[in-house]
Amino acid sequence: MKRQEAIEDQALDWLIRRNGEDWSEDERVKLDTWLEESMAHKAAFWRVDHLWQQADRIKALGIDPHSEIKGPQPARLRWPAAIAASLIAAIGIGGISLGLKFVDSPPTRTQLAQPARFDTPIGGRRVVPLVDGSKVELNTQTVLRTAVNETRREVWLDSGEAFFEVAHREGEPFVIHAGRQTITVLGTKFSVRRDRDRVIVNVLEGRVRVDDGDGQMAHAAIITAGDTAISRGISTLIAPRSEERVENALAWRDGMLSFDQAPLSDVVAEFNRYNRTRLVVTDAQASHIPIGGSFQASSVDSFTRLLRDAYGLKIQRDGQTVIISSQ
Helix, strand or coil: CCHHHHHHHHHHHHHHHHCCCCCCHHHHHHHHHHHHCCHHHHHHHHHHHHHHHCHHHHHHCCCCCCCCCCCCCCHHHHHHHHHHHHHHHHHCCCCCCCCCEEECCCCCCCCCCCCEEEECCCCCEEEEECCCCCEEEECCCCEEEEEECCCCEEEEEEEEEEEEECCCCCCCCEEEEECCEEEEECCCEEEEEEECCEEEEEEEECEEEEECCCCCHHHCEEEECCCEEEEECCEEEEECCCHHHHHHHCHHHHCEEEEEEEEHHHHHHHHHHHCCCEEEECCHHHHCCEEEEEEECCCHHHHHHHHHHHHCCEEEEECCEEEEECC
């Protein structure tokens, strides 16, 4: 068996075990260890996990979820085994290129007539086309729910960040719920990021309305291309118009992180959103160093080498933690 085929088989095995009744914390630790062994492991697992979530694709292969595979398999593994076989056929083991950015197939109206849930792992990105012609690109560690059909266009951003390209539909607004905040649009391109009770909206094209969800227009803010709105509770701050700032905020769509003299502490926090390796700044002097430039989001090693070479910072690695200090 070729190495790539073996990795795919291992990824499928882990996926089946994770969705089984006997999954435990000890098993989770073992899976995390296996994922950290190589990027090939992560890519294979992320892909089969993505396919697992696409129940409509499994059904399209003609598999009945109540059917059983003939043979001596334990009863609890019969349906997972059927899915595994379907996934093998779907991925086409032996020659497919695994990547970190997934693009879902365009949905049918029936498929999205009911609410659907989408998510991404650490470092993952995913493009989800919606039935109304809109498109959503999910950033790292994002959970999104949608209810989009012929008469309704609503999305719930439970956590993370997403970029929206909303198709114009006369008289039918596209509404995004992000915690307390509600973002309403007719047709535009913008991103929404939710960090607990803080919501950030960056508008690339068009305009959107941001309100605190209590239905009072007095609390609504209209922002247009180049604007950034930062909301917490009923308070919303509109940052001065800056197309460059918006472009920097959307650099993740190309796998990059861009900063304009941001303190190292903020830069480290951004890198930690995209990587299992954690960066830690241990002293105030280092944390306030201004950082400018563009960096590959997944390349922690390259970034820390630049910190050492350009600023003389001390870099120490302890397992999955990188300690940054000025001493």
